Amino acid sequence: MAGGPPRPSEDGLIARYFAPLAGPGADGMRDDAATLTPSPGCDLVLTADAIVAGIHYFPDDPPASLARKALGVNLSDLAAKGAVPRGVLLTLALPDDWTEDWLAGFTEGLAGALAGAGCALLGGDTVRSGGPALIGVTAFGEVPAGGMVRRTTARIGDRLCVSGTVGDGALGLRLRRGPAWAASLDGAMRAHLADRYLHPRPRLPLAPLLRRHARAAMDISDGFAGDLAKMLGGGRGALVEAGAVPLSPAAAAALAAEPGLIAPILTGGDDYEVLCAVAPEALDAFLSDCAGIGLAMTPVGTVIAGDGPPAFAMPDGTRHEFAAGSFSHF
């Protein structure tokens, strides 16, 4: 930390960068704790996910984007559980070469993302990391009592649906390495994939529809195939029509150029879409409600009896398992 302009203390950082984001219950970040009380008749839903420079993101990504990403990966979990965001705590571990410019960009991005989600910063901790940066978020949402949508409660016969499009995040990550297939995409397609990797858009409007119609749900941030496997087990498998899995035009163009991309599309992670299991009799109402809020929701398969990994019926008539399963940074 020698050389360069003097750094503010942790208290100075809090006052300058974080106190302006403080929500009700945070008392202007002037305390060591905050209060939060769920609305009457509601449970709080809690989730915590951290992202690390060089492991979960590129260290030179814009700091405002990283704030959006760190918040988005957590809000995506809340959305998939049917919860409405209320607030977050931030644990920010900074490398020794952090700059005030970086922090100003980060908090600006955080402010925008919090406002977009209608939730508040309630507190946190800022420390030296002694290594790469780590951005840890704990997010709080609420659901009507007992209403959290679980991961493991799908039943045989339920229809499997996924929001938005699958694989963009994984392709957006691979695009950063300059692959040959990138030449088959136009500029708008490349920009779409890059944006989908960098800027998760948690499916918050989906939360009440999941509570109303879904038997089980989770986001597919670790990859569609692996997360589907996590949802099932215990005598429940899945049969997925690979050709039904919704792809963006950019992902479809990439796949046409390089058929091997089907594996990262189905297993690669960094997709902040929601996978859910819906009873057959509830499917029409669910899809209709999704259409009503302008949210793409696609049936892609069925929960079947069995204990193996999810089976994918490929367009060529073969069946395939994606054994690599869930992507893990660990």
Add this chain to the structure above:
Amino acid sequence: MAGGPPRPSEDGLIARYFAPLAGPGADGMRDDAATLTPSPGCDLVLTADAIVAGIHYFPDDPPASLARKALGVNLSDLAAKGAVPRGVLLTLALPDDWTEDWLAGFTEGLAGALAGAGCALLGGDTVRSGGPALIGVTAFGEVPAGGMVRRTTARIGDRLCVSGTVGDGALGLRLRRGPAWAASLDGAMRAHLADRYLHPRPRLPLAPLLRRHARAAMDISDGFAGDLAKMLGGGRGALVEAGAVPLSPAAAAALAAEPGLIAPILTGGDDYEVLCAVAPEALDAFLSDCAGIGLAMTPVGTVIAGDGPPAFAMPDGTRHEFAAGSFSHF
């Protein structure tokens, strides 16, 4: 990660080491989120603090001790806010050379510390740190609605009190470096200081007494003098009788051998004791209630009008300010 025995996946780690600690609401760690609902008529109190290897602790400290420390620094904040612990989320960022032995020791220590505090593990995240280990805890407690004891609500004339003894943590840290004054301490004294540094004992039994009697409170984990300064301001200063600040026999012996240790004792941090401001008319009842639960609580000074840093009346009749104030790892 090449070489050595194969490592379990993140899911494998969760199932083996963390799922056995899962409390109600965590659903056996089989979901991406947990639920928590405060008791009727209660607010949740939230706090998050992280500790980093090489910055907040020695990397070769026993992992069970580190688990106790990471939990203790957070539960200490809850205790100082008058809150009863309910549960925690854990963000564990592991260096590339982590071992299963380390993790087994860590989770064993965590289980013991959680049981001792009567609270549960609700979830969390395990990631690669790309550098030193980071142990981040988000802790949840509850207080009767509106009952959180604030940091900044002391009034002029309030008596300042502190629990336990001050300075042991800072001296325990310094002891690790083999200082000359260590020769003046017997083995039990050295063990006492080392233990006080390594094993915070959050003052959980104090929480209801703070709610009943204290106008303001905080823990002194960043050092007595600096944390007292944070409590005040806005025309409120403090006059502290330095000779009244309670010292353990070990700290008193160290101070007798090396008078300059008064500075780290009063500013050094790593003390998980509670500083509180009590209205003069409430003092006797507060001290009596503390005595009733066997908890040492010592009046050390008074909130006075003024805007400077806290003034310490020294035993030699001089007044001293400890301008270094609050210890910061940042």
